[in-house]
Structure formats: structure tokens, C-alpha cells
Amino acid sequence: MLGxxxxxxxxxxxxxxxxAATRAEVDITDPDAVRAAVAGHDVVxxxxxxxxxxxxxxxxxxxxxxxxxxxxxxxxxxxxxxxxLLQISTDYVFPGTGRRPYPEDAPTAPVNAYGRGxxxxxxxxxxxxPDAGYIVRTAWLYAPHGRSFVGTMLRxxxxxxxxxxxxxxxxxxxxxxxxxxxxxxxxEAALAGRAAPGIYHGTAxxxxxxxxxxxxxxxxxxxxxxxxxxxxxxxxxRPARRPGYSVLGxxxxxxxxxxxxxxxxxxxxxxxxxxxxxxxxxxxxxxxxxxVGAEGAPAGTGA
Numbered sequence: 001m002l003g004x005x006x007x008x009x010x011x012x013x014x015x016x017x018x019x020a021a022t023r024a025e026v027d028i029t030d031p032d033a034v035r036a037a038v039a040g041h042d043v044v045x046x047x048x049x050x051x052x053x054x055x056x057x058x059x060x061x062x063x064x065x066x067x068x069x070x071x072x073x074x075x076x077x078x079x080x081x082x083x084x085l086l087q088i089s090t091d092y093v094f095p096g097t098g099r100r101p102y103p104e105d106a107p108t109a110p111v112n113a114y115g116r117g118x119x120x121x122x123x124x125x126x127x128x129x130p131d132a133g134y135i136v137r138t139a140w141l142y143a144p145h146g147r148s149f150v151g152t153m154l155r156x157x158x159x160x161x162x163x164x165x166x167x168x169x170x171x172x173x174x175x176x177x178x179x180x181x182x183x184x185x186x187x188e189a190a191l192a193g194r195a196a197p198g199i200y201h202g203t204a205x206x207x208x209x210x211x212x213x214x215x216x217x218x219x220x221x222x223x224x225x226x227x228x229x230x231x232x233x234x235x236x237x238r239p240a241r242r243p244g245y246s247v248l249g250x251x252x253x254x255x256x257x258x259x260x261x262x263x264x265x266x267x268x269x270x271x272x273x274x275x276x277x278x279x280x281x282x283x284x285x286x287x288x289x290x291x292v293g294a295e296g297a298p299a300g301t302g303a
């Protein structure tokens with residue numbers, strides 16, 4: 001999902017030559033394949049991830065091989081080739097027990113295997129690319145394509161009279177297209193020496209529960225938001241624990257001369273009006289070319 005939006009955003013910058021690789025073309029768990037792919041590039045944006053949070057709980061080694069160990073391969077290759085790396089990470093590196101937005105330097109303490117694997121990836125970037133590594137944490141991504149919570153809600157709206165959606169998980173719904181544009185601006189700032197390496201939070205401003213997001217999506221599509229009914233996470237038990245509060249702060253963007261993303265409602269309106277989000281074609285979970293951010297979508301949607 002994010003990779004597709006990155007390519008669309010790059011199409012508006014013809015002076016930027018981009019190489020896109022699918023999982024079939026580059027296995028990021030293979031160090032030799034990674035070195036060959038990185039060669040000749042100034043910036044690498046890693047939109048590859050294992051995004052199946054519950055699957056990671058069942059097979060942490062496999063998930064960490066993609067989200068942690070493979071990122072180390074990328075970071076080392078970038079160090080050798082003199083390239084900058086933009087690593088996409090997640091709000092799930094935090095415990096979710098706070099009540100104020102987590103700043104970029106807040107202590108991490110993931111509560112599930114997925115978060116631990118992504119944190120291992122962050123640590124690899126910091127270790128191997130202290131002067132050329134950029135970690136961009138995002139969350140709750142959606143787009144008119146791929147598999148996302150918003151698309152699932154709109155599909156189910158045509159099938160059911162009412163939907164139950166959890167209202168005790170709070171985060172920041174983020175447009176993949178908006179994040180793609182911000183990543184390109186960060187890459188340009190990094191190449192120009194205006195953006196210091198380190199951690200940035202690439203989520204929309206404001207905050208919402210999954211219940212809030214579902215209601216907002218319904219309203220934008222002319223559907224009755226009251227068809228959405230709030231329930232607690234206990235209603236839909238999952239193998240992996242989810243953070244209750246994972247709102248992120250965005251203070252570091254100002255130092256790079258960049259604006260953080262606008263309020264989540266603005267991004268959602270841009271995607272849903274007038275664009276249509278089709279029904280998901282199937283899960284990309286576990287794919288290294290799959291959807292970053294799909295980890296946030298709870299199964300507790302009445303599906």
C-alpha cells in the first residue's frame with residue numbers, strides 16, 4: 001500500500017529516478033540481494049515489512065527476520081554504499097499506557113512480538129547508520145487500494161446493517177498517500193543536509209479510536225454513522241496485545257524545515273472525497289512488499 005503510493009508520489013518528481021522492487025525481485029532477508037539492490041542509489045526507503053501482528057505473535061522469529069534482521073542488512077548495505085536509509089517503523093514500539101502523545105525520544109517498551117521486531121529494526125538503523133539513518137514511525141495507514149481498516153468498514157457497510165468497532169484503542173489514522181509525500185520531502189531534505197538523522201513521527205495530527213474512524217468514514221461516504229456501535233477490545237480477543245494509546249508527537253519536523261501531516265480528518269476527507277475505496281482483494285500480511293500499518297486494524301469489526 002505505502003510502496004504503491006510512494007511510486008505515485010515520485011511520478012510527480014520526474015527529476016528523481018526511482019527503483020521499485022517487489023518481494024519476488026529482492027528478498028530483503030538475503031544480505032547479498034540487498035547489497036546488489038542498494039548499489040547505485042542515494043536514498044533507500046524501506047516499505048517492506050511483516051505486518052501481520054497476530055502472525056508475528058505465533059512466529060516471532062520469522063517476523064523479526066523481516067522487521068529486524070533484514071533491516072540490519074539494509075543498514076549495513078547503505079553504510080557501505082554511502083546511501084541514506086528511511087526505515088518505516090511503528091507506534092507499536094511504545095507500550096500504549098500513556099495519556100499524552102509520545103515524543104520521538106520517549107522510552108520504548110513494545111507489548112507484542114511485532115513491536116519487538118520493529119524495534120530491533122530501529123536499533124539496527126541507529127547502530128549501523130548513526131549519520132545517515134532516518135526512522136519514520138507511522139500507524140493506522142489506509143488508502144484507496146490494498147487492505148486497510150477503512151476499506152474493510154466500507155465493504156462491510158454494504159453487507160450488514162450494523163457494525164461493532166472497538167473504542168478503547170486510540171491512535172492516529174494516517175493516509176498512505178500523505179505519508180508518501182512527506183517521506184519524499186524528508187529524503188530531499190536529508191540529501192540537502194537540512195534534516196538530521198534520527199527518529200521522526202509520520203502520523204496524522206489529532207487522535208481517534210477505531211470507532212471514531214469508522215464513523216468518520218461512514219459520514220464522508222454518506223452513510224449513517226449510527227450504524228457503528230462501540231465495543232471494548234475484550235469483545236474481540238486477539239493473540240497479540242494491542243497498545244491502548246499510541247498517539248505520537250511530531251516535534252522533530254520543524255528542525256528539518258518540514259511540516260508534519262495535517263489532522264487525520266483532513267487526510268481521510270482527501271481519500272474518500274471523491275475517491276472510492278474498493279473492497280480488499282486479500283491480505284498482504286507477512287509480505288515484505290505488503291501494507292505497512294495494517295497491523296493496527298483490529299479484527300473486532302464484526303467481520
